[in-house]
Amino acid sequence: MLGRIALDLTKDRNHQLRLEATIQLAAKHKAELVGIYSSPVTNQYLRDDTVVPNEVATLMRSYVSGEAAEIRDNFTRLAALAGIKASYRAPQGPTEEVLALHSRYCDLLVMSQAGSVDGPSYSLRPSLTEAVITSAGRPVLVIPYIGHLNPIGRRVLFCWDNGRRAARALADAAPILHEASNLIVLKVDENLAQIQAQDITPQDLNAYCASKGYPAPEVIKKESLNYGIGNTILNAATDQGCDLIVMGAYNRSRVREWVLGGTSKTLLQSMTVPILFSH
Numbered sequence: 470m471l472g473r474i475a476l477d478l479t480k481d482r483n484h485q486l487r488l489e490a491t492i493q494l495a496a497k498h499k500a501e502l503v504g505i506y507s508s509p510v511t512n513q514y515l516r517d518d519t520v521v522p523n524e525v526a527t528l529m530r531s532y533v534s535g536e537a538a539e540i541r542d543n544f545t546r547l548a549a550l551a552g553i554k555a556s557y558r559a560p561q562g563p564t565e566e567v568l569a570l571h572s573r574y575c576d577l578l579v580m581s582q583a584g585s586v587d588g589p590s591y592s593l594r595p596s597l598t599e600a601v602i603t604s605a606g607r608p609v610l611v612i613p614y615i616g617h618l619n620p621i622g623r624r625v626l627f628c629w630d631n632g633r634r635a636a637r638a639l640a641d642a643a644p645i646l647h648e649a650s651n652l653i654v655l656k657v658d659e660n661l662a663q664i665q666a667q668d669i670t671p672q673d674l675n676a677y678c679a680s681k682g683y684p685a686p687e688v689i690k691k692e693s694l695n696y697g698i699g700n701t702i703l704n705a706a707t708d709q710g711c712d713l714i715v716m717g718a719y720n721r722s723r724v725r726e727w728v729l730g731g732t733s734k735t736l737l738q739s740m741t742v743p744i745l746f747s748h
Contacts, residue, residue, distance in 0.1 A: 471498040471644040475575040475607075477568055478506040478540050478557075479597075483581040483614040488547065490612050490743070491579045494621050495553050498644065502555040504544045505571050507564035508533050565597060569605040576644060579610045582740055598737060602718050608641040608747045613740045619712055621743050624651040626711040627686075628702055629674065631664065634717025638747035642715045643681060645745065652684040653709050657691050657698050699735025706742050718746040 476491045478484070495502045541557045548555035560567040572578035580598050602609045610621075622645040629635050639646075646652060654674065671688065678686050689709070693701045706714050718733045736744055 470647070471495070471500040471576045473501045473503065473575040474498075475503045475505060475568070475572045475578040476544075477578065477580045478504045478544060479564070479581070480536055480540060481581055481614075483612060484540075486614070486616075486618060487579060487581050487612045488544065489618050490621060492547055492551050492553060493618070494579075494610075495548075496551045497620070497622075497648070500553075500576075502548055502553050503571060503575060504541075504548075504555065504557045505568060506537055506540055506557070506559045507562075507567050508537065508559070565600045565604065568597075568601050572601070572605040572607040572609070575607065577608055577610055577745075578605055579612065582611055582613045582737060596737070599734070602733075602746045603748050605748075608638070608745050610743060610745050611737065611740065612743050616741065621645075622649055622713050624653070624709070624711045624713075625649045626653045626655055626702070626706045626709060626714045628714065628716035629654050629656055630659075630717075631669070632717060634719070634747060636717075638715050638717040638745070639677075641747040642745055643683075645713070645715075646678075646681070646683045649684055652678065652686050653705075653711060654686040654688045655691065655702060655705050656688065657701050658693050659690055697735060698732045699739065702732070702736065703739060703741055712742055714740075714742060714744040716744065716746065718748040 471494070474491060474495050476488065478488075491502065494500075537559060541559075544557055545555060558571060560571070568578060568580070578601065580601060582598065598609070598611060602611075625642075625646060627639065627642070627646075629639075674686055674688075678684070689705065691701050691705055696704070702714060702716070705711075714736070716733075716736075719731070733746070
């Protein structure tokens, strides 16, 4: 079971769906919820009258204060209605840093899909979501901004490639996998000869999942061909009727993924169901 869940309360077009999905998840796990609101404008920026005239700074402070109060009240009201223990935090500092810091005191951080607030998807700069995934040290559950509010974690698609990040994801997702009804294990472009040479058998993954109390894996194998691995994963999730994807993030250098693209970046831009990223 999840014991403590951190939630990014950034005001974006996905704010309400993300909040309701997280409350639903917290209620299922009887978890404490920590809402984190990071001001979009720093106090230092507003105090510098050489950058922002006093009149404008006053209006901006008023707007930010009003938005924070609105978000806080909505968060605490909905958590109380769901019977969830919740606390609201408004830390100072860069959003990426405060979200990563608070997530380290929780089992999970919930954020929005990249692009819902961060600008165009073709940007070469990492989005806020990407930056936090690679710095938090905790799994990050990303909620797509297109979709409906559905229970998360009943039928899980897990991406397995025998790598380090996939292994960490399998452990990081333990609280959710314990509660899942079905675990679909997706293997894309599997190198069967290499696995056999390393004396790995299909029973090894089954045995590990059984030892952890996970559902028995239902393994499916796909070839990415001309579709790319990211699109193959999304198609498999749709075909299998999964409500959550679990995967390790950024198998290549973060800079290479941000500039050249990669599976993680593709999924963050085109996701259709929530994804639990582990790094």
